[in-house]
Amino acid sequence: MTATASAPAGAAGTPGAAAPRARSIRAEGVTKRYGTAVVVDDVSIDLPAGGVVSIIGPNGAGKSTFLSMVARLLPSDGGRVVVDGDDVARTAGDVMARRLGILRQDNHLAVRLTVRDLVTFGRYPHTKGRTTAEDRAHVDAALEYLELTDLQHRFLDELSGGQRQRAFVAMVLAQDTDYVLLDEPLNNLDLKHARAMMALARRAADDLGKTVVTVLHDVNFASCWSDVVVAMRDGRVVAHGSPQEVITTEVLTEVYEVDVTIHEVDGRRVALYYT
Amino acid sequence: MAAATVAARAGERAAPSGPRRALLWAGGLALLAAGAVVSLLVGAGDVSPGALLAGDPHAWELVRLSRLPRTVALLLAGAATAVAGVVMQMLVRNRFVEPSTIGTTESASLGLLAVTIWAPALSMTGKIAVGSLAAVLGTLLFLGVLRAVPIRSVVTVPLVGIMLGGVVGALAAYLAYRYDLMQTLSAWLTGDFSGVMEGRYELLWLVGAMTLVVYLVADRFTVVGMGRDVATALGLGYRGVMALGLAVVAVSSSVVVVTVGALPFLGLVVPNVVSMLVGDNLRRSLPWVAVLGAALVLVCDVVGRLVIRPYEIPIGVVMGVVGAAVFLWLLLRKAPDVG
Secondary structure: OOOOOOOHHHHHHHOOOOOOOOOOOEEEEEEEOOOEEEEEEEEEEEEEOOOEEEOOOOOOOOOHHHHHOOOOOOOOEEEEEEOOHHHOOOOHHHHOOEEEEEEEOOOOOOOOOOOHHHHHHOOHHOOOOOOOOOHHHHHHHHHHHHOOOHHHHHHHOOOOHHHHHHHHHHHHHHOOOEEEEEEOOOOOOOOHHHHHHHHHHHHHOOOOOOEEEEOOOOOOHOOOEEEEEEEEEEEEEEEEEEEHHHHHHHHHHHHOOOOEEEEEOOOEEEEEOOO | OHHHHHHHHHHHHHHOOOHHHHHHHHHHHHHHHHHHHHHHHOOOOOOOOHHHHOOOOHHHHHHHHHHHHHHHHHHHHHHHHHHHHHHHHHHOOOOOOOOHHOOOOHHHHHHHHHHHHOOOOHHHHHHHHHHHHHHHHHHHHHHHHHHHHOOOOHHHHHHHHHHHHHHHHHHHHHHHHHHHOHHHHHHHOOOOOOOOOOOOOOHHHHHHHHHHHHHHHHHHHHHHHOOHHHHOOOOHHHHHHHHHHHHHHHHHHHHHHHHOOOOOHHHHHHHHHHHHHHHHOHHHHHHHHHHHHHHHHHHHHHHHHHOOOOOOOOOHHHHHHHHHHHHHHHHHOOOOOOO
């Protein structure tokens, strides 16, 4: 399944109209301010369900803030986010929790849990604490996917940063939601595990029909593994489309303010900006 | 070979499971049972197992009126105070808070003092209600101050609490001094089970029941302990759990204060030790917190009864010494190496 480059945001229809339940994440004029600083500036975008979407952009572009508002962890100061037809801020928390899961950037926990405990809590929206055999199967599968089966009884504070990162991803995976939001999932991961993480996102989208939205710093991972790339800068969406459309010298140079050259290697677009 | 070593290491550092957990449980319960039996037999009056077996009516009377209520009160108050501590730690997401380090205990005693001064005719339930309300307000004040403090290191949080507790405590001391209630206040702030008798401790059953409620919704408290974002992401009603937690902590603090007096550091020491042993998944750790809390209080009380026989040292003093030592150790202990 390959998602087509989505329509421009303006075509999403009039806000508030009783449209049929489109399977999508739709942002309508979403804004976040801290004092006078506008971190996310009137973002409107429509991300149809399915496929892997990557949000790229420099530090402070508002990527994580935007993702947090989609995940209703942060209230927006204007506009709204609609997931499958429901305003995330107005829908019951447990309903949203079965539809949308998020991996946050900062995963420090004050509580001491084992890997398996943590991943099992991913099932909370479904179980409310009473785990069934089905839940345990989900947990086992998530642990297996992230190669954590051998570490499942270890405490999180005894793991390396990368192992911990994978444990939190496993938790989101166990939540088994249609939409999986990953804020910088490659943090702390080495080459092998970073690649495995993107392959996992791909597999979740292709085999399980999930919609994976990631915030990535590595434009080449975004280029090679995504169906849709969204480039942000200064709180605004600068470009939005397929990797072919967004991973270009013009867009990346404008977004990151460095000279970028694009090379086509084995049919994939790779950005070079190291020298 | 290498794989086997890794597996062995993993097993050694993993959370206790299976036979080892059963063994730990058996040990904990045995300790508790032994403590309870000793507590029934030790004290100023003579109660020997022989006399009890022989059916000595005087010995049985003593057990029924004094020793049994005292032992039950120790178990209930110990378990409840330790559980209130762990609940508070989950709500604040800090290991070093408990009702007596954040002003909850002081607020409860201030409320109770106010009732004693201005509404002495109020029933016991009414007094407890006012004390609990004051405890809630004091805790909310703490949470509010915490939100306003810009730098929140692990240690500032309990420091803010201790200062706040000092202020509220000073206010209570002033009132008590003016109305000649220093003795009453001191009895509330220093745990002492020597006055526990039939008819004077039964409110503690309420606190025991609340501890059970906490266990029934243990998962919610664990999720709240993982932070607001995680709670939201998992669809948990954060505010509801906060409110329930505050209510449990406030009511149990004020009931313990009224019936037996505050048990300092208990809610701090026990949850931290349990966290090191079995982690913080409350579904698993809460029974441990309750059992160890009860056991520690039992042991400290029995020690207090034995040290200067036939007189007694109040348990608050013993606990203060033991608790402060363990607390210091916890603070100074090298932080676990996180790679």
